[in-house]
Amino acid sequence: MSLYYEAAAALNAPASDGGNLKTRIFGPRSRDNSKLDTGKPGSKDGKDAKGKPEKNGKNSKTDSKAKKNVIPPAQIYALAAESCKWSAVLAEVIDRAELLVHERRTLPTPTLALLLVHDLLVGKGGAIQLPANHGLRMAVERHKARLASELARVRVRRRAANLIELRAMVERDVLKDVSSSSLAAATRWVRVNTLKTTLDEQLATTFAGYERAASIKDLFGSEGNADEESASSSKSLAPRIYIDEHVPNLVAVPLMSAPSSSSLITDLTRCDAYKSGAIVFQDKASCFPAYLLDPSSVDGDIIDACAAPGNKTSHLAALLQECSSTDSTVSTARHVFAFEKDSFRSKTLETMQAKAGALECVTVNGSQDFMKVNPKDERYQNVNALLLDPSCSGSGIVGRDAMPTLHLPKAPPPLKTKPKQAVSQQNGKGKKRKRGTQALAKDEAKDEDAAEEKDEDDQNETEEEIPEDPAARLEALASFQLSLLLRSFSFPAAKRVTYSTCSIHAQENEQVVVKALRAINKQSHEGGRWRLLRRDEQVAGMRAWPVRGDHASAEVEEEEGDEDEDDDNDNDEIDPAAVADACIRSYANDDLGVMGFFVAAFVKDDGSSLLGAALSNRQANSAQPKKKKNKKNKKKKKAATAIAAVDTAAESAHKDENDDGWGGFDD
Numbered sequence: 091m092s093l094y095y096e097a098a099a100a101l102n103a104p105a106s107d108g109g110n111l112k113t114r115i116f117g118p119r120s121r122d123n124s125k126l127d128t129g130k131p132g133s134k135d136g137k138d139a140k141g142k143p144e145k146n147g148k149n150s151k152t153d154s155k156a157k158k159n160v161i162p163p164a165q166i167y168a169l170a171a172e173s174c175k176w177s178a179v180l181a182e183v184i185d186r187a188e189l190l191v192h193e194r195r196t197l198p199t200p201t202l203a204l205l206l207v208h209d210l211l212v213g214k215g216g217a218i219q220l221p222a223n224h225g226l227r228m229a230v231e232r233h234k235a236r237l238a239s240e241l242a243r244v245r246v247r248r249r250a251a252n253l254i255e256l257r258a259m260v261e262r263d264v265l266k267d268v269s270s271s272s273l274a275a276a277t278r279w280v281r282v283n284t285l286k287t288t289l290d291e292q293l294a295t296t297f298a299g300y301e302r303a304a305s306i307k308d309l310f311g312s313e314g315n316a317d318e319e320s321a322s323s324s325k326s327l328a329p330r331i332y333i334d335e336h337v338p339n340l341v342a343v344p345l346m347s348a349p350s351s352s353s354l355i356t357d358l359t360r361c362d363a364y365k366s367g368a369i370v371f372q373d374k375a376s377c378f379p380a381y382l383l384d385p386s387s388v389d390g391d392i393i394d395a396c397a398a399p400g401n402k403t404s405h406l407a408a409l410l411q412e413c414s415s416t417d418s419t420v421s422t423a424r425h426v427f428a429f430e431k432d433s434f435r436s437k438t439l440e441t442m443q444a445k446a447g448a449l450e451c452v453t454v455n456g457s458q459d460f461m462k463v464n465p466k467d468e469r470y471q472n473v474n475a476l477l478l479d480p481s482c483s484g485s486g487i488v489g490r491d492a493m494p495t496l497h498l499p500k501a502p503p504p505l506k507t508k509p510k511q512a513v514s515q516q517n518g519k520g521k522k523r524k525r526g527t528q529a530l531a532k533d534e535a536k537d538e539d540a541a542e543e544k545d546e547d548d549q550n551e552t553e554e555e556i557p558e559d560p561a562a563r564l565e566a567l568a569s570f571q572l573s574l575l576l577r578s579f580s581f582p583a584a585k586r587v588t589y590s591t592c593s594i595h596a597q598e599n600e601q602v603v604v605k606a607l608r609a610i611n612k613q614s615h616e617g618g619r620w621r622l623l624r625r626d627e628q629v630a631g632m633r634a635w636p637v638r639g640d641h642a643s644a645e646v647e648e649e650e651g652d653e654d655e656d657d658d659n660d661n662d663e664i665d666p667a668a669v670a671d672a673c674i675r676s677y678a679n680d681d682l683g684v685m686g687f688f689v690a691a692f693v694k695d696d697g698s699s700l701l702g703a704a705l706s707n708r709q710a711n712s713a714q715p716k717k718k719k720n721k722k723n724k725k726k727k728k729a730a731t732a733i734a735a736v737d738t739a740a741e742s743a744h745k746d747e748n749d750d751g752w753g754g755f756d757d
C-alpha cells in the first residue's frame with residue numbers, strides 16, 4: 091500500500107516545501123529511507139518507542155524488516171511522474187466513470203484514485219501493484235470495464251487512433267504546459283564541445299532521431315517544426331532539438347523533472363557524449379561571454395579571472411582551438427590562464443577542464459585570488475583578452491524544476507461519518523508520511539547528491555542566501571565587481587575584456603560598466619583608451635541578439651569625489667543609450683528560453699578610433715564645461731584615484747565573502 095501513499099504524498103507536498111518531484115523523492119529518501127517508510131519511532135537511534143534502549147538484536151531485526159518494506163524511490167518516482175503526466179486524461183476518465191462517487195467509502199483521496207487508475211489503465215504492467223484481495227485494488231477493479239470505456243471515449247474525442255497516439259499527445263500537452271509557465275526552466279541548453287567532437291557528429295549520434303524544431307517554442311510543440319515531413323504531427327513520438335541561431339555549436343532540448351519516461355525527453359546525463367565531455371550542459375546566456383570575447387579578434391593569451399566551475403573556460407579553450415586551426419599564421423600556442431580563488435571550487439575547475447579535454451591549452455591557477463595577481467608578471471605579458479565573470483547575486487538564475495500540472499478528479503461530496511481509511515490517512519500513517527516528506531524536503535537544499543540532474547553551470551547560490559541586508563550586499567558586490575574589472579584593464583597587453591554576471595540588477599551590471607569607464611578613463615590614456623565594444627562591432631550572433639542593456643540603468647550619477655579632475659577629460663560624458671545598445675542582457679521571462687544574464691565587452695582603442703560607444707556625442711565638443719568643476723580642488727585630497735577607492739570597497743566585499751564562507755556563484 092505504501093507505494094501509492096508515498097507517491098500521493100510526494101505529489102501533494104505543498105509547493106512552499108520547495109524541490110521538484112525528483113528531489114522530493116530521491117534526495118531525502120536516499121539518506122533516510124527507513125524514516126519515511128516505517129514511521130516507527132525508535133528504530134533509528136537504538137531506542138524503543140518509549141525511548142528506552144532496545145534489547146540486543148532487536149534493533150537489527152527492526153532495521154532489516156524496515157529495509158524490506160522500503161519501496162525503491164525510482165518506483166515511487168515513476169508512478170508519480172507518469173500519473174502526473176496522464177492526469178488530465180485520467181481525471182476526465184475517473185470523473186466520467188463516477189469512480190469517486192461510487193467508491194467514496196473505499197477510495198480516500200482523488201490523488202490515490204488517480205494513481206491506482208493509472209496503473210490499471212495505462213501503467214506498464216496494466217495492473218495495480220497490490221494483492222488481489224486488497225481493498226483499494228478491489229475498489230478500482232470493480233469499475234474496470236466502465237473506466238476502460240471512458241478512456242476509449244477520451245481517446246476518440248482527442249482523435250487518437252490508438253493508445254500509442256494518445257500517449258504522444260499526452261506528452262506533447264505536458265511539454266506545452268511546462269514550457270508555458272517558464273520556457274527558460276523547461277529548456278536544456280547543450281554546448282557541443284568542439285575540443286572533442288563536432289555538431290554534425292553529435293547530430294548523427296547523440297541526437298540521431300531527433301526532429302528539428304524551428305524555434306525554442308517549437309521544442310515544446312507550440313509551433314510548426316523545421317522538418318517539413320514531420321511538421322504535421324503533434325502525434326509524433328520523436329524528441330525535438332533546436333539548433334541555436336546565435337551561438338555556434340549550441341543546441342537546446344526539452345528538460346523537465348517529470349515525466350519519468352518519455353520518448354520526447356531523453357535523459358542526456360546518461361549518454362556517452364555527456365559522460366565523456368563531448369557535450370556540456372550550459373545555459374545559452376552563459377555561452378555569451380566567451381563568444382563575445384571572440385578569441386579570434388586578438389592573438390595572445392587569455393585570462394579567465396573567476397573561472398570555477400569552468401564552463402566558460404572550456405568554451406574559451408574550444409574557441410581558441412577553432413581559431414588556431416583556421417588561422418595558419420598562428421604559430422605559437424595560445425593559452426588560457428584560469429584563476430579561481432576558492433580551493434574547493436578549484437578542484438571542480440580542474441576536473442571539468444580535464445573532462446572537456448581543455449587542459450592542453452588551459453592552465454588552472456587554482457586557489458589564487460585574481461586581485462592578487464601581478465599584471466606585470468612576465469607570464470601575463472602576452473595576455474590580450476580577459477573574461478571576467480565574477481561572483482554576483484545570482485538573481486537571474488532559473489531553477490530547473492519545471493513540473494507538469496497535476497489534474498485531479500473531483501472529490502465526491504463528504505460522507506456524514508468519516509470512512510475508516512480516510513481517517514487513518516488524515517490522522518495516522520498518511521500524516522506521518524506527509525511530515526516525513528516535508529521535513530526531508532527542507533533538507534533537500536543541502537543534499538548535493540539530490541542534484542542528480544543539475545547542470546554544472548547551475549550551482550549558484552540564490553539571492554535568498556545572501557545575508558539579511560540585500561541592499562548593502564548588492565552594494566558590496568558591485569564594488570567588488572568593479573574592482574575586479576578595473577584590475578582586468580591593468581594588464582599591459584590587454585585589448586579586450588568581457589564583464590558578465592548572472593544577475594538582473596542594474597547595480598551589478600550597467601552601473602558597474604559606467605563606473606568602470608569613468609574610472610579607467612580618468613587615468614592616463616597611454617597605449618589607448620578603453621571603451622565599450624559597440625553592437626555593430628560584435629560577433630554576428632551577439633549583434634543579432636535582440637535584448638540589450640537597460641537605458642535608464644545606464645544613467646549613473648557621478649558620485650561626489652568622482653568628478654573629473656583632469657581638464658583633458660572634460661568631454662568624457664557617457665551616453666546611456668550607447669551603453670545600453672552595447673550591453674547584452676537576457677531575462678528568464680523574455681520567452682527566449684534563457685536565464686537572466688548580463689554581458690558587456692570593453693576594447694582598448696589604440697588611438698585610431700576614439701569614437702567609442704561609451705563616449706557621448708559631447709565628446710566632439712571639447713568646449714562643453716563640466717557641471718561640478720568648482721568642487722574640483724576641494725576634493726583633490728579626498729580621493730587619490732578612483733581605483734584606490736574601489737579597491738578599498740572591494741576589500742570589505744572580500745572580507746564579507748570570507749566571513750560567511752560564501753564561495754561565489756557559477757553562471
Ligand SMILES: C[S@@+](CC[C@H](N)C(=O)[O-])C[C@H]1O[C@@H](n2cnc3c(N)ncnc32)[C@H](O)[C@@H]1O
Nearest residue numbers: 396399400401402431459460479481754755756
Ligand atoms: C560566477 S562564478 C564563475 C563561473 C564560471 N565563469 C563558469 O562559467 O563556470 C564566480 C567564481 O569566481 C570566484 N572568485 C570570486 N572572487 C575571486 C577572485 N578574487 N579571484 C578569483 N576567483 C574569484 C568564485 O569563487 C566563483 O567560483
